[in-house]
Amino acid sequence: MKKLLFLIPVLLILSCSKQAENENKKLNMLACEYVRLGLTIGQYDTDFVDAYYGPDSLKPKDSVVTDEFPKDSLLASINLLMNDLKDISRNAEVDSNRLRANWMYKQLIAFGERIRIVSGEYLPFDQETKQLFGVVAPTYDDDYFDKQIDLLDSILPGSGSVSNRFQRLEKKFVIPEDKLDVVMKTAIAEARKRTMAHYKLPANESFKLEFVEDKPWSGYNWY
Template identity: 45%
Template sequence: MKKSLYFVFTLLLLNSCSKPKETVSLNTIAEDYVKLILEIGLYDSDFVDAYYGPDEWKPTIKKLDTLPAKTLIESISKLQSQCKQVNTEGFSNLEKARLMMFEKQLLAAKTKLEIMSGKVYSFDEEAKLIYDAEPPHFTEAHFETLLSKLNTILPGEESLYTRYNEFISQFVIPKEKLDTVFTTAIAEARTRTNKYIKLPKNENFVLEYVNDKSWSGYNYYQGKSQSLIQINTDMPIYIERAVDLACHEGYPGHHVFNALLEQNLVEDKGWVEFSVYPLFSPQSLIAEGSANYGIDVAFPGQERIDFEKNVLFPLAGLDINKAETYYEVLALMGKLNYAGNEAARKYLNGEITREECAKWLEKYSLNTPERALQRTRFFDQYRSYVINYNLGKDLVADYIDAQGGTVEHPEKRWEIFKELLSNPHTANSLK
């Protein structure tokens, strides 16, 4: 009798141990995730940057008077728990990358909801939780050294701020020539991109000029390889911005990035979570970083300077006699770009006021008072998002360079760049 009981007990124990762990389909979680992101978007018009999934997944509920943060956060926590139940046995490296990015996107959404409901994070904490990145710190002495070099390039008796702004004023695109210059730059960027990346046959964009925005340019991806590209004309637009924005917003930047994700991940693989793009997420560091790095990929080194001097300068009616000095100045200003991050960090951490932040930008970024205040508006609206432009570019550049995608090997560079645009990546996966 005792042996029989022991045998029964052993069978029950073995059955219990051999029972497979409850698993959840990542595709099922993905659908719930998309619907949840769209619901959060009801409470922040910037939250959903693009959506090109089924219309029936869009929220049917009306926006409530107050943010239901607790309920939404609980929904995210549920999805996070389900991610832990996904059976990764047999997963390819790409599928593992999908799951890893999925979990980081969920963490970002939860963090953003907490911020929307009043929770305070430091600039660095927020950047880590939302963008999966650790922003570098620079001292004022670092920027002073760069300004000293700029002072040598632009000698004179007046303040460096005055000399700089008077000098660059010679390179403003006249408003009546903006469209000609921009459409020419975009067409060239598209031609160069199409040589290395096979774009969808029907891809296209609409270009608009707008006012009263905190940003200089924006791409609203519409799905099916279509984009709305807007250029803000509030402030003077300098000649180099034509190529910058043509590449960043268009080719091979945001327009191409979204088209490749839609084609490669949503349509070909059925990974529906990529049919929605939450702006405040790790995806944005890759999007902005690759869009800025894409400028150098499409127009490497001297090729850009030659195109601008030989094509865009004449179209804009600008004198090329001081162009070489201008490009020296631009190179230094690129290094000063991180001064904006420091201004945002101090401002958002409550260490300085808006007025003090604007003064910092006037001093270390040499912004006009109007431009400096516009940038503080950007900080208010997008917060630590500012790191995605410069840190994102540096991480993308290092990633591609480390794999042999150097300027000396353009085909390899484009190959790795396309792989980056077409697959799940976050800041940590670039290390």
């Protein structure tokens, strides 16, 4: 009897392991389709893909030969992929697979909205941000902001106006320029260490950090 009871959990573990393996394979296949679809859309919308540094095998094999934007076929491809991802996003055995599938599903919602925008179809602002980013900007009246200022007034140290005290506090968190390189490299090394505790990174994975001034953006990735 003890042997039988021992055998049952072993079979369950093996079954779960096999299910997780099949789940991973299916999700990886869908992820490749996701990348192919994104790159295909990028052939028609030059602002769609900022940078791609994945394998050439996922790039579209055929170049665009028409100026006609295939809205309907692209939306159909998006819907098919979303349907395939829906089950994994809700029922995946592995938590990371469920999160990964859900992330791609939400991205595909944005894919569809971007396609409609390029086609000249526009939604009201709040509906558009919901489709593109999954959020709606909150609306507050003046009383709300007055209360927030009063709250800051009660907790900020020192004397003077709320604005001046906030700026003085903010300056304490500014990294001195002569220490910026060391601080950033230390933070990057720690981030890499924490990431590797959960994910296996490629052996040659790396990037170069450079500091610039007088730019309209706070940061930029160049591949």
